[in-house]
Structure formats: structure tokens, C-alpha cells
Amino acid sequence: MTPDEYCQQRAAASGSSFYYSFLFLPPERRRAITALYAFCREVDDTVDEAGERAVARARLDWWREELGRLFAGDPQHPVARALAPHLGTCAIERESLLEIVDGMQMDLELDRYPDFDALHLYCHRVAGVVGTLSAGIFGARLPSTLAYAEELGLALQLTNILRDVGEDARLGRIYLPLDELARFGVAPEELLQARPGERFVELMRFQAARARERYRRAFALLEHAEVRAQRPGLVMAAIYLRLLDEIERDGFRVLTHRTSLTPLRKLWIAWRTWTRGAPPAV
Numbered sequence: 001m002t003p004d005e006y007c008q009q010r011a012a013a014s015g016s017s018f019y020y021s022f023l024f025l026p027p028e029r030r031r032a033i034t035a036l037y038a039f040c041r042e043v044d045d046t047v048d049e050a051g052e053r054a055v056a057r058a059r060l061d062w063w064r065e066e067l068g069r070l071f072a073g074d075p076q077h078p079v080a081r082a083l084a085p086h087l088g089t090c091a092i093e094r095e096s097l098l099e100i101v102d103g104m105q106m107d108l109e110l111d112r113y114p115d116f117d118a119l120h121l122y123c124h125r126v127a128g129v130v131g132t133l134s135a136g137i138f139g140a141r142l143p144s145t146l147a148y149a150e151e152l153g154l155a156l157q158l159t160n161i162l163r164d165v166g167e168d169a170r171l172g173r174i175y176l177p178l179d180e181l182a183r184f185g186v187a188p189e190e191l192l193q194a195r196p197g198e199r200f201v202e203l204m205r206f207q208a209a210r211a212r213e214r215y216r217r218a219f220a221l222l223e224h225a226e227v228r229a230q231r232p233g234l235v236m237a238a239i240y241l242r243l244l245d246e247i248e249r250d251g252f253r254v255l256t257h258r259t260s261l262t263p264l265r266k267l268w269i270a271w272r273t274w275t276r277g278a279p280p281a282v
Contacts, residue, residue, distance in 0.1 A: 003082035004031050007038035010079075017243075017261075020270040021235040025138075032090050032137045033232070035082035039097065040130060042079050043104045053108050060105050067097050090137045099129050111173045112188075119177055124150070127157035131233070139229040148221035152233055155214035159240045162207055162247060166194060166255040176207065194255040204252035208244060212282050215241060219279040231274050238273040238280035239266050 001009075011019050011034050018037055022030050046059040070080040071087070071094045086092060103125025113119040131153025132146045140146055161168075161175045168175055169191040181188060184203040190196050215237060222230060239261065247259045261269075273280060 001078075003078040004035070006078040007031075007034045007082045010038040010041050017236060017239045017266055020239065020266045021232040023267075023270060024274050025232060029137055029139070031082070032086040033134060035079060035086065036092070036130070036133055036137065038079045039083060040100060040126075042077070043101050044126075047104050047107050056108055057105070060101055060108075063101055064098060067094055067101070070094075086137070090133075092133055092136070096129050096133055099125050103129070107173075113175060113177050115179045116177045119175060120154070122175075123154050123157040127153035127160075129153070131156075134233065135230060138232055140226065141229075142223055142226055144221050144223055145226045145230065148218050148226075148230070149233060151214055151218035151221060152237060155211055155218055156236060156240050158207070158211040158214060159244050162204065162211065162254060163243060163259060164254075165191060165204075167258060169194065169255065176203070180206065191255065196255055200255075201252050204254065205248075208248055208252075211244060212241075215282045219282070222279065227279070228277055231277060234279055235270045235273045238269050241280055241282065242269055 011022070016037075022033050022037075025033065043060065043063055046063065047056050066075065066077055066080050069075050070084060073084075075081045075084055083092065103122060106122050106125065110118075110122075113122065128150040131149035131151075135145050135149035140149070165176065172192070174181075174188055174191055176191070178188070181191075181203065184206065185199045186197060186203050190200060218237070227234070242265075243259060243261060246261070247254060250257065250259055
């Protein structure tokens, strides 16, 4: 199995919505973004599957060393080897990849976030940085496009957090800012015990509105001349906005249900967004 085939297998097996945003890209850009996505999956799974925190930290340290080998021209892991041909052509920098690893390590160090500023740093590292790297792979030419990609990454991550409130709580993690829980009168135990009180839906509406505002900010930063090249990100936005619609329509039952879209529905949204070539409605 070649490094590119390994990454393709990782992307397809994940079932992630990201996979659908890659489908219509030219082969070289598709290989680059698939390798970046596979890298993110590898380091994320390092944290989620290690079992013990000491083991996870050691594996993340190995990845930091592997990034050193990658930029020195001697990568070992198939994902790093798949990334190697794209470092210069797609402006992929070691510091950005290290920041993604740092974001994954935050999941080992923190299971609560006191306020949105703290959560924003986490979202920037695990999603905003990925967004800007992806925009570069897609062919960004303007600084404003990188700002768009950062905002879009944050919007996607905030949507993820909303979808996964119950799943994260079962792992003992709460990504919703604690000061906002207090403001809405929602106790952390309501999340951890999957027993939402009367104010829970109000809290969720507030979180959903923040995510939508991030999508609006992102689209406002995307110049018309850049839209065509950045269609993969718009595909992701369209899929996640539809997911957000479904979560709201379901009454924010995120503590006991995990809302998802079928592969066929994702493919339809991807094709329609790609052919329209415009940001989706927020």
C-alpha cells in the first residue's frame, strides 16, 4: 500500500463529512488535502485510543519528532510520507502542524473550559489552523481567504461541539464554556448525567447562534474571485449547516441522541454546493 493509498483509506473509512468535500478536486490537490486530513485523524486517534494519558503524550511526542523528520526530508510514517511532496507547493509549515498536535494535547490536559476565550484557543488549534492549511491547498491567493478559512474552521468546530455534547459528556468532557453554563443556570451535572433541565435548550440556542455567526463572518471574508477555488470548504459548510438545522429541528436532544446525515444526503449536498459555486445560506 502506498502512502497515498493509506491516507485515502483513512479518509474513506472515517465516514467524516470532510471526505465529501474532497471528491471533486483535481488529483494533486485531492492527494494533498487527503494527506492533511489523515494526519489530523492520526494525531486525534492517538489521544482517543491510547487509553492512558502517559501513552498518549508519548505518542504525540513521537509525532512532533516525526514532523521534524518530515521537514528534514526523512519521514517514516505513511501519512508524513504522503504529505512530503506537498509541503512547498501548498505552503504547509511545520509550525502549523505542530500547533494541531498541541491542540490534540489539550484534550489530555483539559476536560473543562472556563470561558469562550479558552475554548477559542482549542478551536483555533484543532480547526482554525486546519482551515487555513486547507485553504492554501485549495489555492488561496489573498490574505482575506486565510482569515475566511480560520473563521470557517471555528464555525465547523463549534458545530461539532454542539453535535457531540452528549458523547463528550459520557467521556467526562464538557466543551461548552462553564461561565455560559452558569449564565443560563445549567449545572455541569445535567450534561454529565444526561438529564437536561429547563434552561438547557436556551443554552443550546445560544451556542447554535454563535456557530451561525461564525459562518456569516467567514462568508463575508471570502472574496468572489476566491469562491471557485474554495468550494471544498463551502461544501463542508453546507453539510455542517444542514446538520445544525437538524439539531435545532430535533429540539437540541444532543445529550441522548447523535444527529447525523446519511452518506447519500452528504453527497447530494456536496454536489449541489459544488455546482452552485456560492456560499450556502446561513
